[in-house]
Amino acid sequence: MDYYPESVIDLINEIAKLPGIGYKSAIKITYNLIEMNESEVTKLARAMVEMKKKVHYCKQCHHLTEEDLCSICSNKKRDQSIICVVDTPRDLIAIEKTREYHGLYHVLHGRISPLDGVRPQDLTIASLEKRLETGQVQELILANSPTLEGESTAVYLSKTMHGKVAKITRIAHGVPIGGDLEFADEITLLKAMEGRHDY
Amino acid sequence: MDYYPESVIDLINEIAKLPGIGYKSAIKITYNLIEMNESEVTKLARAMVEMKKKVHYCKQCHHLTEEDLCSICSNKKRDQSIICVVDTPRDLIAIEKTREYHGLYHVLHGRISPLDGVRPQDLTIASLEKRLETGQVQELILANSPTLEGESTAVYLSKTMHGKVAKITRIAHGVPIGGDLEFADEITLLKAMEGRHDY
Numbered sequence: 458m459d460y461y462p463e464s465v466i467d468l469i470n471e472i473a474k475l476p477g478i479g480y481k482s483a484i485k486i487t488y489n490l491i492e493m494n495e496s497e498v499t500k501l502a503r504a505m506v507e508m509k510k511k512v513h514y515c516k517q518c519h520h521l522t523e524e525d526l527c528s529i530c531s532n533k534k535r536d537q538s539i540i541c542v543v544d545t546p547r548d549l550i551a552i553e554k555t556r557e558y559h560g561l562y563h564v565l566h567g568r569i570s571p572l573d574g575v576r577p578q579d580l581t582i583a584s585l586e587k588r589l590e591t592g593q594v595q596e597l598i599l600a601n602s603p604t605l606e607g608e609s610t611a612v613y614l615s616k617t618m619h620g621k622v623a624k625i626t627r628i629a630h631g632v633p634i635g636g637d638l639e640f641a642d643e644i645t646l647l648k649a650m651e652g653r654h655d656y
Numbered sequence: 657m658d659y660y661p662e663s664v665i666d667l668i669n670e671i672a673k674l675p676g677i678g679y680k681s682a683i684k685i686t687y688n689l690i691e692m693n694e695s696e697v698t699k700l701a702r703a704m705v706e707m708k709k710k711v712h713y714c715k716q717c718h719h720l721t722e723e724d725l726c727s728i729c730s731n732k733k734r735d736q737s738i739i740c741v742v743d744t745p746r747d748l749i750a751i752e753k754t755r756e757y758h759g760l761y762h763v764l765h766g767r768i769s770p771l772d773g774v775r776p777q778d779l780t781i782a783s784l785e786k787r788l789e790t791g792q793v794q795e796l797i798l799a800n801s802p803t804l805e806g807e808s809t810a811v812y813l814s815k816t817m818h819g820k821v822a823k824i825t826r827i828a829h830g831v832p833i834g835g836d837l838e839f840a841d842e843i844t845l846l847k848a849m850e851g852r853h854d855y
């Protein structure tokens with residue numbers, strides 16, 4: 458590693474801290490940055506810091522937003538009587554892309570997973586419970602990913618929310634078992650939404 | 657794309673500009689950044705800008721450095737009578753890792769490739785020619801990658817530098833043909849250096 462100038466080593470180490478990026482990839486990205494001109498690199502660095510400063514989670518549904526409420530929660534045209542529960546913002550966006558769902562969302566930011574140390578209280582479940590208290594919500598769609606952890610989370614939610622909302626449904630297993638919800642194609646997701654059943 | 661807040665879209669677009677990083681990867685990296693805390697992201701952004709400000713090419717051999725001369729060129733213990741020509745700084749580091757070469761280097765920053773529009777004058781060949789003028793250099797080792805473009809570059813150099821240096825050698829084809837020099841293991845590279853022949 459002492460083959461590189463210090464500032465290059467520092468950068469490789471910082472990039473390698475990103476989850477899912479190995480050492481080889483960090484070196485590759487660093488070389489790309491070396492070859493870019495300074496204004497481009499500054500622009501990228503600024504975009505990172507700007508995003509980090511501006512973006513946080515919606516105080517109602519926990520989706521990404523720059524405001525107090527996300528663009529979906531603040532849209533009065535959305536059906537306020539349905540909440541679709543998803544594991545991550547990426548899953549929310551996968552469903553939005555079908556353009557067929559017009560209710561609200563609730564982003565859990567994870568799945569219950571004892572092996573990874575993720576407990577129900579680590580997710581936004583308490584906040585979901587509070588949203589049901591107004592009595593405005595008629596249906597809760599559990600759109601957790603069809604993985605072991607996603608199913609466990611759905612089961613846990615269906616038990617916890619029982620009696621607090623008129624109807625609890627689970628998206629149909631049109632989504633391929635074992636996969637990540639966000640990689641499902643739009644038609645499959647649409648079929649899964651249509652085929653949802655009582656849970 | 658309008659599913660994301662503006663600053664998130666901006667960042668995804670900036671990251672996707674990096675060569676070799678697709679749109680899906682850019683989104684993945686952005687999510688990682690969203691989940692990191694602000695001080696970590698600021699640290700990464702700062703490391704990028706710092707590196708870009710400090711690092712440039714050595715004015716003698718064109719390797720990466722924060723000074724006028726790189727750590728190899730400014731090391732008086734290195735054998736000043738041999739120059740090893742490489743395509744990229746990564747190739748230089750691959751050879752350094754064998755710990756058996758003690759001469760100097762010359763980094764071309766590319767390979768002659770008419771198809772990609774890379775001409776001899778786009779590389780640091782004129783600067784190499786100037787380094788031979790002092791008469792101090794006795795041998796030029798052509799360690800260009802064993803690819804079509806690398807071979808063409810070696811052939812071009814052996815013709816251009818003919819008569820300007822006592823000995824021109826090419827590393828042996830111990831390095832697997834068609835591969836990138838930087839991915840060769842250290843022993844293979846060592847063998848290739850040892851088995852170099854007149855060119």
